[in-house]
Amino acid sequence: MKRRFPRHAIPIGSLVLCWTPGAAQVRERIPANAGDWKPAEAPGVYDSRTVYDYMDGGAELYLSYGMNALGVQVYTKAGAPAITLNLFEMQSAPGAYGVFTYERLDGDAGIGQGSEYASGILRFWQGRHFVFMQALEEAPGVKEAMFALGRDVAARLGPGSPLPRLPSALPPEGLRPLTVRYLLGRQLIEALEAFAVDNALVLPVRCEAVLGRYGHPGRGERILIVKYPDLPAAKKGLESFLTPRAGLPGRPFKGPEGWSVAGLAEDFAILVLGAETPTLATRQFETTARRLQEVLR
Amino acid sequence: MNRPLRSVTRRGFLRGAALATLGLTVGNRLEGQQEEGSGVEAPSSPAARAKVVLARDPGVVNAQGSLDLTVFGRMLDQALCALEGVAQPEEAWKRFFGPRDRPGIKSNVYGYLRTPVEVEELLRKRVAACGLQEAGIPCTDREARTLLASCTALINVRPVRNHHWSGIGGCLKNHIMFVENPSSYHPDSCANLGAIWQLPILKDKTRLNILLALRPLFYGRGPHNFDPRHQWTYGGLFVSRDPVAIDALGAELLRLKRIEHFGEDRPVTPTKHIQVAETRYGLGVSDLKRIDLVKLGWKEGILFG
Structure with a gap:
C-alpha cells in the first residue's frame, strides 16, 4: 500500500539527534538571583542516573520524556517562602512539550512557549x-518574583521549537485544550x-501518542492517536484492542463507558473512546483520520 | 490481565461496604495469605476477605492544619477496637504487640506531607504500654534498613497521597526504604512493590498498617508531586492488618475525590502494584468487593457510599 504519511513527519528521531551533555549548560542557565530572593546554596545538578x-x-x-539534565536552585528571602526552580533539559523539544502537557491544568500564563500558573x-x-x-x-510578592524569575529563565533558554504536529490531528470541535496530553512512551x-x-495495545517502549x-x-x-513503527505493528495493536471487545476496525461498538471506534490510518491507530452515541464516535473517528492526513502531509 | 481497580463498579463497592455496616465482617485474618517459607507466587484465595476500619473526626485537624493529638488518639484507639472486635484499647493494642516483641515504627518523612511527629510519639507510647520500653522503639523512614532491621513487629504508618509513578503513596510503597536501591522497583508503575514485603528483612513483620487520611493529596504535580490546591481536610485514618486492602481503599478515596473535584477521574498512573500485591505476592485483598470497610465517626464528605 502506498504510504500517505511521510515517516519523518513525526519528530521521534529528534529524541536521539538532539542529545547533548547538558549538566553544565543547565547550571549556566540558572539565574544568580530571583529579585530579593537569593540562592540558599549552590544549585544542584542531576543527570538521568543521579x-x-x-x-x-x-x-x-x-x-520517560527523555530527561537529559536537571538543575535545581532554591531561592530564599527572610520572612518569605522559598522559591524552588527546577530546570529540566530534555533530549528533544517534543519531550519538553510533552512533559508540560502531562500535568497541565490551567490556562496560559504568558511565559515561554506554553505556561500556566x-x-x-x-x-x-x-x-x-x-x-x-x-x-x-502565595505570600505578597511571591507570584511577582516567580514570574520575573520565569521570564529571566526563559530569556536564557534560546529560541523556541516547532510544536509537534500530531496533537493538531485532534479534531478541535469540543476539544478541551487543557486535557491534551502529548505522550512519548508506552508507560505514559x-x-x-x-x-x-x-x-494491551502491543506498543514499543518508545512511541508517540496524543490523548484529548x-x-x-x-x-x-x-480520542487517542498512537503511532506504531510500521503498518504490521499497527495492525497487531489494533487487533489486540478490538478482539476482546468483539469490535471491527472503523465500526462503532458499545462498552461499559459508551461507544467506541478504533481503526488505522496507515501506521497510526485512532481510538475514539466513551462517546455518547455511535454516530458521534464514528464522526470523531472519521474526522480524526481526515485531519491526520492533512496535518501530516 | 488484572482488572484495574477503577473498573470495580460503584454498585459492587457499595454492596461490600453495606455488608460491613451490617456487621457481616468475617474478621481480619486473611485466608490464603502466603505461608512462611513458600515461594513468591502465592496468590490469595479468590474468597479471601479483608477488614479495614476508617475513623473520622472533624476536630482532628483544625483550620490551620494543626493536629489535635487527643482527638487523634481517641480515633486510633476506637479504630483498633473495631478492627479487633474488642471493647478496650489496651486489649486491642496487646493483640498486636507483646513483651517478647522488638517493635519498630516505619514512618514517612516526605517533606510536604509527612507522618506527624506527634503521631509517631503517640504510637511509641501505645506500643510501650503493651509492656515494652518506649525509648527502645525505633521510628524511622530513610534509615529503615538499619534501624528497623532487627525489629520483629512493625507498625507501618504514613499519610495517603497521590504518587507520580505508583498511583498512590500508601502502605505497600512505604516499605520501599527497606531496599538498597528503591528505583529498581519503579518499572511497570512500581508493580512489584509487593516483593519487598517478602524480603527477609521485612517478611511477616508488619503487624499493623495505619494509612493517615487527615489531609490527603489527591492529585500531585511536579518533581515532588505536591500541589497544595489538591490537598483537602478529610480528618480520617484507616487501620488494617492487610496492607493491600488498606491501600485499595486509599486509592479509591483519592479517585473519588478526583472525580468530585474535576468532574471526572484524572488518572495519573494505575495503582497496579495493589492488584499485583494480591495476585503475585499474596499479601492481601485488592478487590474492593472483598473488603469489609467499617466506618466510624464523622460521615460528612466521607465519599464512600
Missing part, C-alpha cells in the same frame, strides 16, 4: 527545556488509560 537522589519515584515521569506553581516549556517553579505559599499511555495496561478529552467532564469522549 536524579533519583533528588526526587526518587517522581523521576520516572521526566525520564496557580497556587504557587509556575510551569512552562521552551525549546528543549521544561521549567517547574514552586513556592509553598498506560498511566492515563486503564485499558492500555499490560501493553472532549465535551463535558465525565461525559465526553476521548
Whole structure:
C-alpha cells in the first residue's frame, strides 16, 4: 500500500539527534538571583542516573520524556517562602512539550512557549527545556518574583521549537485544550488509560501518542492517536484492542463507558473512546483520520 | 490481565461496604495469605476477605492544619477496637504487640506531607504500654534498613497521597526504604512493590498498617508531586492488618475525590502494584468487593457510599 504519511513527519528521531551533555549548560542557565530572593546554596545538578537522589519515584515521569539534565536552585528571602526552580533539559523539544502537557491544568500564563500558573506553581516549556517553579505559599510578592524569575529563565533558554504536529490531528470541535496530553512512551499511555495496561495495545517502549478529552467532564469522549513503527505493528495493536471487545476496525461498538471506534490510518491507530452515541464516535473517528492526513502531509 | 481497580463498579463497592455496616465482617485474618517459607507466587484465595476500619473526626485537624493529638488518639484507639472486635484499647493494642516483641515504627518523612511527629510519639507510647520500653522503639523512614532491621513487629504508618509513578503513596510503597536501591522497583508503575514485603528483612513483620487520611493529596504535580490546591481536610485514618486492602481503599478515596473535584477521574498512573500485591505476592485483598470497610465517626464528605 502506498504510504500517505511521510515517516519523518513525526519528530521521534529528534529524541536521539538532539542529545547533548547538558549538566553544565543547565547550571549556566540558572539565574544568580530571583529579585530579593537569593540562592540558599549552590544549585544542584542531576543527570538521568543521579536524579533519583533528588526526587526518587517522581523521576520516572521526566525520564520517560527523555530527561537529559536537571538543575535545581532554591531561592530564599527572610520572612518569605522559598522559591524552588527546577530546570529540566530534555533530549528533544517534543519531550519538553510533552512533559508540560502531562500535568497541565490551567490556562496560559504568558511565559515561554506554553505556561500556566496557580497556587504557587509556575510551569512552562521552551525549546528543549521544561521549567517547574514552586513556592509553598502565595505570600505578597511571591507570584511577582516567580514570574520575573520565569521570564529571566526563559530569556536564557534560546529560541523556541516547532510544536509537534500530531496533537493538531485532534479534531478541535469540543476539544478541551487543557486535557491534551502529548505522550512519548508506552508507560505514559498506560498511566492515563486503564485499558492500555499490560501493553494491551502491543506498543514499543518508545512511541508517540496524543490523548484529548472532549465535551463535558465525565461525559465526553476521548480520542487517542498512537503511532506504531510500521503498518504490521499497527495492525497487531489494533487487533489486540478490538478482539476482546468483539469490535471491527472503523465500526462503532458499545462498552461499559459508551461507544467506541478504533481503526488505522496507515501506521497510526485512532481510538475514539466513551462517546455518547455511535454516530458521534464514528464522526470523531472519521474526522480524526481526515485531519491526520492533512496535518501530516 | 488484572482488572484495574477503577473498573470495580460503584454498585459492587457499595454492596461490600453495606455488608460491613451490617456487621457481616468475617474478621481480619486473611485466608490464603502466603505461608512462611513458600515461594513468591502465592496468590490469595479468590474468597479471601479483608477488614479495614476508617475513623473520622472533624476536630482532628483544625483550620490551620494543626493536629489535635487527643482527638487523634481517641480515633486510633476506637479504630483498633473495631478492627479487633474488642471493647478496650489496651486489649486491642496487646493483640498486636507483646513483651517478647522488638517493635519498630516505619514512618514517612516526605517533606510536604509527612507522618506527624506527634503521631509517631503517640504510637511509641501505645506500643510501650503493651509492656515494652518506649525509648527502645525505633521510628524511622530513610534509615529503615538499619534501624528497623532487627525489629520483629512493625507498625507501618504514613499519610495517603497521590504518587507520580505508583498511583498512590500508601502502605505497600512505604516499605520501599527497606531496599538498597528503591528505583529498581519503579518499572511497570512500581508493580512489584509487593516483593519487598517478602524480603527477609521485612517478611511477616508488619503487624499493623495505619494509612493517615487527615489531609490527603489527591492529585500531585511536579518533581515532588505536591500541589497544595489538591490537598483537602478529610480528618480520617484507616487501620488494617492487610496492607493491600488498606491501600485499595486509599486509592479509591483519592479517585473519588478526583472525580468530585474535576468532574471526572484524572488518572495519573494505575495503582497496579495493589492488584499485583494480591495476585503475585499474596499479601492481601485488592478487590474492593472483598473488603469489609467499617466506618466510624464523622460521615460528612466521607465519599464512600
